[in-house]
Amino acid sequence: MGVFLAICGFNCAFSTFTDSYVDDEGNVHYGIATRTGFWPTSRSSNVDMSKYKLRAGDFVHAVTSVFVFVVVAGLDKNTVDCYMPALETTRKTMLMVLPPVVGGLCSGIFAMFPSTRHGIGYPSNNGAKS
Numbered sequence: 001m002g003v004f005l006a007i008c009g010f011n012c013a014f015s016t017f018t019d020s021y022v023d024d025e026g027n028v029h030y031g032i033a034t035r036t037g038f039w040p041t042s043r044s045s046n047v048d049m050s051k052y053k054l055r056a057g058d059f060v061h062a063v064t065s066v067f068v069f070v071v072v073a074g075l076d077k078n079t080v081d082c083y084m085p086a087l088e089t090t091r092k093t094m095l096m097v098l099p100p101v102v103g104g105l106c107s108g109i110f111a112m113f114p115s116t117r118h119g120i121g122y123p124s125n126n127g128a129k130s
Helices: 002-015 056-074 077-083 085-089 091-112
Strands: 018-022 028-033
Touching: 002 056, 056 077, 056 091, 077 085, 085 091
Parallel strands: none
Antiparallel strands: 018 028
16 A cells, blocks of 8 residues: 555656647647756757746645645545554544645645646647647
């Protein structure tokens, strides 16, 4: 179960670094934002890859997304029973308090650092072919 939780947490962080662009023919291409631009590189000459560089907000989104995942997955009854059986008595209280607090805090952070990325699984807003 621990490996599965780690893979899901990694996926939360990794997905914040994915993005997409629309080429000259209207096809959507997905990739990963890097320090230098976009990987894999553009097959289109009209796409400016420099706007796909990593930004500080990407890391803020990654950390915040993992934080939300840890709170939600960590308060699940099966996770508490498996990894933190001593917390069973306080789990209900934490389940009532933590999600609204974390939700409010993370919503504020997401509002301060809005993401413009259209990652894998998110629709592009550039009139692309389906």
